[in-house]
Amino acid sequence: MDLYAEEILDHYKNPRHFGHLEHPTLTYHDSNPFCGDEITLELKIEDNKIVDAAFSGHGCAISRAAASMMIDEIIGKPLSELKEWTKDEILDLLGIEVGPVRMKCALLPLKAMKVAVWGLADETEER
Amino acid sequence: MIQTEATLPAIRRNGLELDVERIRADFPILQRQIRGKPLVYLDNAATSQKPLAVLDAMERYYRETNANVHRGVHTLSEEATAQYEAARGKVAAFIGACCPKEVIWTRNATEALNLVAYSWGRANIKRGDRILLTEMEHHSNLVPWQILAAESGAELDFVPMTDDGLLRLDHLDRLLTPRTKLFAFTAASNVLGTLNPVKEMTAAAHKAGALVLVDACQAVPHMPVDVQDLDIDFMAFSGHKMLGPTSIGVLWGRRELLNAMPPFMGGGDMIREVHLRESRWNELPWKFEAGTPAIAEAIGLGAAVDYLQEVGMDAVHAVERELTGYAYERMAPIEGLKILGPGPEKRGGLISFVLGGAHPHDIAAALDSMGIAIRAGHHCAQPLHECYGIPASARASFYLYNTKAEVDALIAGLQKIAEYFGV
Secondary structure, three states: OOOOOHHHHHHHOOOEEEEOOOOOEEEEEEEOOOEEEEEEEEEEEEEEEEEEEEEEOOOOOHHHHOOOOOOHHHHHEEEHHHHOOOHHHHHHHHOOOOHHHHHHHHHHHHHHHHHHOOOOOOOOOOO | OOOOOOHHOOOHHHHOOOHHHHHOOOOHHOOOEEEEEEEEEEEOOOOOOOHHHHHHHHHHHHHHOOOOOOOOOHHHHHHHHHHHHHHHHHHHHHHOOOHHHEEEEEEHHHHHHHHHHHHHHHHHOOOOOOOEEOOOOOOOOOOHHHHHHHHOOOOEEEOOOOOOOEOOOOHHHHHHHOOOEEEEEEEEEEOOOOOOOHHHHHHHHHHHOOEEEOOOOOOOOOEEEOOHHHOOOOOEEEOOOOOOOOOOOOEEEEEEHHHHHOOOOOOOEEEEEEEEOEEEEEOOOOOHOOOOOOOOHHHHHHHHHHHHHHHHHHHHHHHOOOOOOOOHHHOOOOEEEEEEEOHHHOHHHHHHHEEEOOOOHHHHHHHHOOOOOOOOEOOOHHHHHHOOHHHHHHHHEEEOOHHHHHHHHHHHHHHHHHOOOOO
């Protein structure tokens, strides 16, 4: 079961930034119909930078760890840089070989983040 | 379907007991190693493996007989046509159809269900009519009816389920209204394993004046099925789940219903006469078989039926029940493991489950690393999973070539996963 490195299991069991932000600037929801995984990504943006982020939903170890690790990484980064992210950044973070079947799981958080920072997500109203 | 003692093959030891080692030797793929471990194939509800008899029949057809059917006057075409139609006869006898012309070849069960929705449905379903389904249907017996309902203005109703995965048949009286034209339901759930009482449900539908369409994908491969005894009107199933190849499925229908239905697709083979502005249709079953069909696949399915007939469907059913009962008993005590659906006595040869905090995909990936193939996801039954408030489940499904040792391997794997994910 070496598919799951210790670090991935740790992020799966104790995900960082799991939950909701007080006043997110952007909220984006995406799902993977193949396995029923769902993610809601909330971003707080100031001066074209991510100042805080959170995710919620349910998913497998790979998609959850990818979300948790990705958010660790994107806080503090300018949108211009995040717009250039590709799957390589996520796969580097995960640090494991991801086969074609699980690639969608690994990249679901990235897809949500990219759609959000490219401004395609609805701006969240004050809650 | 019933065999006399004299014709019992050697794979039947005595009574219903099978010589599983002999059966396994007929399936070359079962010799494979997966990630350095012997393959344990427990994804039979998705598709079954194929015996040599099927592989050989298809190869022999391409090597020796290949020609188009129903067209040529040459020897090969005659032989191909004879083999192709003989396969239809085998399937007809296998399911107790009155005659081969009631067996329509389709690409798969999905196409068979769509054929009824498009052909019978468009001709017979009007605004205000109702179609009764159940909450445990596979997407293929749900989406075609959603499309038909949207087109025609008909309404869909659903038989609800109990918490342990049985249909609430006490609601049938209310749900079978005078406007209900069709009751379409699965004989056996591909997620819960529930075996539905087809005969009882059919009698209730007929009493209310509705026709009955049975999705038998998880029934025909696993137990004796006799369409006349069940008294149903249509039945759909696929070849690849019953030892046959992919791309061949079956719609069986009562011939008077099929005769009265308009064609599904237009083209060659389904016509008797074609003029520039109008045509006349061919007779059954070819009216519904436009274009060059899956000839080798039909012949392959015929060989699969021969194989199953030789083993005996009562024996196949018995071996699956035993494996399922054994697996159920051993899985239930695993900490954090929850089995979906009814107890072993009311289910077919599959068990779907969730395991604490381990996502079904992670369970399947971890088992794969041990050489064990199971299914994870919503198994094309998303509404059913919504009913139970879970996004997905894992499913182990058995067939005649599986063994208790393989169930033991599954159990050992699940125990390891439960430990690893700390459920």
